[in-house]
Amino acid sequence: MSEFKNAKILVVGGAGFVGSNLVNRLLGEDPAAVYVVDNLISAEADNVPKDDRVTFKLGSIADDRVLAGLPGDLDYVFHLACYHGNQSSIADPVADHDNNTITTLKLFDRLKDEKSLRAVVYAAAGCAVAEKTFDGARATAEDAPISLYHDSPYSISKLIGEFYGNYYFLRYGLPIVKTRFQNIYGPREILGAGRWRGTPHTVWRNVTPTFIWKALNHEPLPLENGGIATRDFVFVEDLAEGLSLAAQAGKPGEVYNLASGVETEIAELARTINEITGNPTPPDIKPARDWDRSGMRYGSTEKSKRELGFEAKTSVRDGLQTTIDWTRANKDLIARCIARHDRFINDPQLGSWR
Numbered sequence: 184m185s186e187f188k189n190a191k192i193l194v195v196g197g198a199g200f201v202g203s204n205l206v207n208r209l210l211g212e213d214p215a216a217v218y219v220v221d222n223l224i225s226a227e228a229d230n231v232p233k234d235d236r237v238t239f240k241l242g243s244i245a246d247d248r249v250l251a252g253l254p255g256d257l258d259y260v261f262h263l264a265c266y267h268g269n270q271s272s273i274a275d276p277v278a279d280h281d282n283n284t285i286t287t288l289k290l291f292d293r294l295k296d297e298k299s300l301r302a303v304v305y306a307a308a309g310c311a312v313a314e315k316t317f318d319g320a321r322a323t324a325e326d327a328p329i330s331l332y333h334d335s336p337y338s339i340s341k342l343i344g345e346f347y348g349n350y351y352f353l354r355y356g357l358p359i360v361k362t363r364f365q366n367i368y369g370p371r372e373i374l375g376a377g378r379w380r381g382t383p384h385t386v387w388r389n390v391t392p393t394f395i396w397k398a399l400n401h402e403p404l405p406l407e408n409g410g411i412a413t414r415d416f417v418f419v420e421d422l423a424e425g426l427s428l429a430a431q432a433g434k435p436g437e438v439y440n441l442a443s444g445v446e447t448e449i450a451e452l453a454r455t456i457n458e459i460t461g462n463p464t465p466p467d468i469k470p471a472r473d474w475d476r477s478g479m480r481y482g483s484t485e486k487s488k489r490e491l492g493f494e495a496k497t498s499v500r501d502g503l504q505t506t507i508d509w510t511r512a513n514k515d516l517i518a519r520c521i522a523r524h525d526r527f528i529n530d531p532q533l534g535s536w537r
């Protein structure tokens with residue numbers, strides 16, 4: 184029987200891409216209640232599944248009134264809120280602090296004496312730990328050394344979240360389980376979701392949804408640095424299963440990679456997307472991004488397989504097919520969210536659809 188049956192669960196950032204997929208999955212496991220707190224800075228309220236067991240609170244988890252209003256008898260907490268993403272954090276490091284750092288501290292401090300809690304799962308980032316290399320990656324294990332030199336405030340914030348998690352575990356016994364995500368893709372990642380965050384990456388959130396949208400529009404896919412970088416792509420439904428396993432089987436105080444262990448070149452990702460969507464336009468080869476030194480990376484799967492029984496089962500091709508189908512079915516919603524930022528980006532192509 185699922186440990187979530189009759190449980191009371193809080194999902195912070197539950198309107199977002201990963202959060203909404205997680206809420207959807209949790210609802211299938213018969214919880215008593217799922218509470219979602221989200222300030223919609225990078226999300227759409229409509230992404231939260233409509234269900235009588237879901238209560239949505241609009242607001243920041245750093246807001247004292249929101250914290251004071253949290254139910255006192257929670258069984259599980261998933262902390263997925265962040266200031267999305269690397270580029271926005273470079274454009275506005277203080278906004279990153281307000282939504283990606285102080286948020287985590289205040290949430291953990293608020294929860295520290297709650298005796299009902301069985302697990303507090305934190306969304307950490309594999310990219311903050313991965314070695315910076317263009318010379319062939321090795322699988323990043325959970326105990327890999329962590330650099331003190333980082334390319335973005337986002338990356339620093341994700342690590343600070345781990346530090347605070349460790350502190351509240353050691354000092355107060357808060358049952359923190361840290362999960363390090365690789366590159367997540369899949370349905371419900373809405374380009375342009377939420378408010379303008381200072382850069383075009385408000386719209387072009389991540390490589391996979393960006394490539395899919397452009398490919399469906401028969402536009403050239405931009406290949407920075409020739410597309411030689413590699414990433415470990417994890418389908419969001421696999422990730423949601425990993426989060427669920429981490430809450431139920433993860434050891435408090437421990438950290439687990441939620442990785443596939445498969446390294447995929449960005450150029451290969453582009454080829455597959457162009458093939459599935461039938462995009463005839465060749466890619467556009469671009470220079471490397473000036474802030475990005477992390478060329479090649481993928482995560483080790485050993486510990487999470489051994490201790491959680493987690494395996495990312497969906498192949499990149501199958502996951503892409505599902506994501507492309509979802510994008511086609513939701514093109515009007517996505518186009519509306521993209522178009523909201525027209526005035527800031529000034530690109531006549533934005534929001535177009537052939």
Ligand SMILES: NC(=O)c1ccc[n+]([C@@H]2O[C@H](COP(=O)([O-])OP(=O)(O)OC[C@H]3O[C@@H](n4cnc5c(N)ncnc54)[C@H](O)[C@@H]3O)[C@@H](O)[C@H]2O)c1
Nearest residue numbers: 196199200201222223224225226243244264265267282367
């Ligand atoms: N998607 C990935 O590839 C990836 C990789 C590594 C780590 N992560 C982590 O996973 C988590 C979810 O990421 P995502 O891709 O779903 O991004 P997302 O932007 O869709 O989700 C983040 C959510 O947090 C909300 N939020 C922001 N500030 C908040 C605040 N102050 N209070 C309450 N809610 C707030 C946003 O509105 C959004 O709904 C994040 O913590 C992110 O750092 C994601």
